[in-house]
Amino acid sequence: MKSKELSVDLRDIIVSRHKSGEGYKTIAAALKVSSSTVGSIIRKWKTFGTTMSLPRSGRPSKLSDRGKRVLVREVANNPMVTLKELQGVSEKMGEPSSRKTIATALHRSGQYGRGAKRKVIRSEHNTKRKSKELSVDLRDIIVSRHKSGEGYKKIAAALKLSNSTVGNIIRKWKTFGSTMSRPRSGRPSKLSDRGERVLVREVANNPMVTLKELQGVSEKMGEPLSRKTIATALQRSGLYERGAKRKINQKTSKPKLAPPNECGVSELHEEIARLQEENDKLKTRLWSLESQAMSALEEKAEAERALEDIQKVQGEKQLAAQSKEINSLEDTVAALRVDYERSLTANADSHKDLKENLISSKHELLRVQEQLAMAEKELDEKFQQTAAYRHMKDILTKKNEQIKDIRKRLQGYEPNA
Structure with missing residues (x-):
């Protein structure tokens, strides 16, 4: 994925280090940036005189940096949020965006959607056991029909087989010249x-x-x-195979109750009445316990709702305070950036004025040097026209002639080689 752009402050630091005489590799190693990036920033500064991002082709992004941060925060707080709900959040911010735009912005921040794992539907065809091999007689019938000119589909429809089975048998016959089963790997059946x-x-x-x-x-x-x-x-x-039904052991089974006699009927009625009274008491107690449990559950539900309301109010207040703080910080950063751009523009203007003054001074210096050269030449010409210069020149000429004469005389006294 394409990396983010360097901040304007970091670009200015690169340019200032370059002005101080540092090389590309030194700057890149110190700021942990690639050498090509350092070279691109410096070339851009030399060409356009600024490190700010220039206008580019293409439509600008619909989502601002603040809007992207809000969407990422929503996903972090609720990972199960949908793109449709995030569309509503972007519309509330005044930046209506499509689902594709929101998904792309989240992908750049490392947030990706996940779909539920598809459940495999096992049909009757999938769960059916693998069928047996066809008999040799049926394979020979398929080959004979194929020799008579019938096609795969016609043979399959007539014998109620699949086209792939018919094709496999015919290809096997063409390759090996037989429809018998070939030897296979593994131990043969006993x-x-x-x-x-x-x-x-x-x-x-x-x-x-x-x-x-x-x-x-x-x-x-x-x-x-x-x-x-x-x-x-x-x-x-x-x-x-099926197992036999388990028989009941008569010795270990519980004996059946004997029928009550006439004298025990009254006692049995008394016991039934006592058990009914106990049952009524237990029902009453159960009803009271159920009513207490229901009231406790209702109180618990009310307490949970109150706690959720309090948490929601606190969360909204905290979120409002955080958003207000973020907005103030963004305004401060924007103001600082505007001031920095103004100061940068002023520095650029002053640099331009200084450059123009330097160029004019350089032209003036060249003009003065040319005038000095012309004055020196005129002075030499005037000096050559003076009487002292001519007299000195005559003396030097006479001396040169005397020296030549003396050399000639000396040559006459030298012995011949």
């Missing part, structure tokens, strides 16, 4: 198809047969199997 049919027939003839007896049948066929293997084979054929 029970053959014939043995499975025999076990199913035994269970059909005698539903009360046990797994131990079926083990004996499989051993007689020459296919000794465990009880688990036999039970699995029967379950594949739709046969499941």
